[in-house]
């Protein structure tokens with residue numbers, strides 16, 4: 001058994017797939033360095049992330065995939081599942097082994113599982129396009145913190161950049177401790193040095209714009225007023241709006 | 255940096271106004287909430303000139319109320335003053351409630367502020383009739399126009415057309431709004447006469463057909479001149495109140511079907527009547543809104559629009575109302591057992607779509623997946639098919655469908671018995 005250990009990046013993962021093929025390693029397994037546990041019975045080979053190699057693998061996939069197929073692969077990567085490397089390697093092996101596109105082969109458990117993971121990620125992406133709540137900070141930046149189950153920031157960035165093209169914003173993932181910052185030109189990744197949770201959730205009032213408190217109140221008033229008491233259905237409410245998101249939602253903070 | 259700051263326009267409410275505006279919002283959101291059309295879908299509006307916002311085909315639900323409904327738009331009335339006296343409406347003239355009105359600027363400002371914070375997809379504005387129809391409509395139009403032209407707002411705007419407003423104003427409204435709606439309110443003319451005596455069918459039908467024709471003209475215009483401004487790109491919709499008047503489900507769906515056909519509506523919304531006031535013409539003040547019935551009507555609506563069913567397949571003189579204990583597709587299948595069981599590895603897509611417990615997505619997966627492999631119940635389970643219903647109506651390798659000695663009543667009994675643990679209201 002040969003263990004290919006890459007740096008945890010998506011490019012690294014694609015490079016690893018390239019190396020597996022180049023090394024003609026039949027009994028290969030992929031591991032991210034971030035979770036790798038050395039094994040004395042296996043040979044370890046370190047993968048050096050190489051964008052030329054990564055690109056060749058991506059292009060190879062591109063030729064045999066629909067945009068959805070490409071998105072599925074990226075989604076499995078973003079899922080942070082412990083078996084994501086195993087799933088993806090098996091998937092690439094099938095893609096490159098067959099002459100026809102296998103994307104729609106829903107009789108294969110592997111394809112079904114990958115499309116399920118992708119759907120899950122997509123649902124999470126869709127949720128956070130909805131559940132981000134910006135707070136208007138002094139200095140005219142709109143700031144939001146989120147805590148998604150999967151690493152969906154890279155997927156939601158383009159949506160917010162298009163929608164809020166004329167305002168500067170930051171969306172910060174408190175679990176993975178990095179954020180996206182849009183400066184009216186482009187979106188970039190940002191890191192903060194040790195942000196305490198309390199600050200992320202409860203910004204001190206001297207840091208927020210004057211209009212912020214009133215707008216939050218108005219939004220809460222609105223949320224209360226549109227509820228139809230006669231139709232109350234908390235089970236349905238929690239199904240659509242799982243409790244774990246509440247602490248980040250302005251309307252649920254009261 | 256400072257230059258960048260100037261780019262973002264600020265909207266400020268004068269100090270001291272906040273109490274007042276909160277009160278207004280409370281009243282005018284409360285009176286608008288019974289209007290069900292929350293959806294902001296069907297429109298694509300790109301963010302132009304680096305303005306604010308876009309509208310992308312699929313509407314986003316930004317939140318959910320405690321009754322489980324989607325909150326997607328800032329849905330308010332401009333005012334709850336009204337010169338009419340419709341029996342089912344909180345804002346009716348004779349009702350003793352506090353009357354307030356937003357200014358144009360207040361609505362514009364609140365929309366911008368909420369949108370920038372990602373609370374909403376846009377604005378859904380309706381109104382009681384203040385002075386007269388055109389006076390009110392003119393204000394609605396002014397709000398939409400200010401948002402689009404002064405604030406470069408590209409989010410979603412849905413305006414309600416005020417009954418009796420002039421064609422000129424409706425046309426102008428449609429140039430700024432993504433969607434216009436004219437509510438038919440009640441399923442038949444008799445009920446309208448009885449419950450909304452000051453409204454007449456012509457006031458409702460005329461603007462609907464005007465909007466339909468203007469949309470058609472506009473589509474042709476756009477083909478000729480690419481940059482011709484779009485008129486209501488998300489089309490028109492309407493709403494019917496369910497349970498305030500005595501019509502059967504059959505009558506309601508016939509009316510809906512004919513509205514779809516006559517006016518090319520994007521959606522018909524069904525709204526379970528919530529009693530707002532004691533009135534001998536209406537259900538008792540303490541009766542519950544017919545939520546289950548509303549849900550079955552929506553299911554029927556979907557069967558008509560996406561599953562290839564016609565109204566008269568679902569209803570007949572001995573069944574003018576939908577059953578409440580099972581969904582309409584299942585009812586239909588039980589009445590037509592001679593068409594089942596369906597072989598999922600061979601049948602046409604259209605017939606697969608008619609299997610109870612199975613939706614459009616699963617039907618597509620079946621047709622795609624069976625090219626590679628004979629499908630079994632395990633595959634269907636993975637596709638998310640509700641096998642507790644579907645398995646009685648299909649066959650595949652290793653599965654023979656329902657026992658042939660069972661009649662419809664027995665199959666129904668089995669399904670309901672198996673259903674008792676799961677009480678979720680899913681669509682098919």
Ligand code: SF4
Nearest residue numbers: 336338340343346382
């Ligand atoms: S016209 Fe509209 S707002 Fe006025 S009473 Fe009738 S339904 Fe209510």
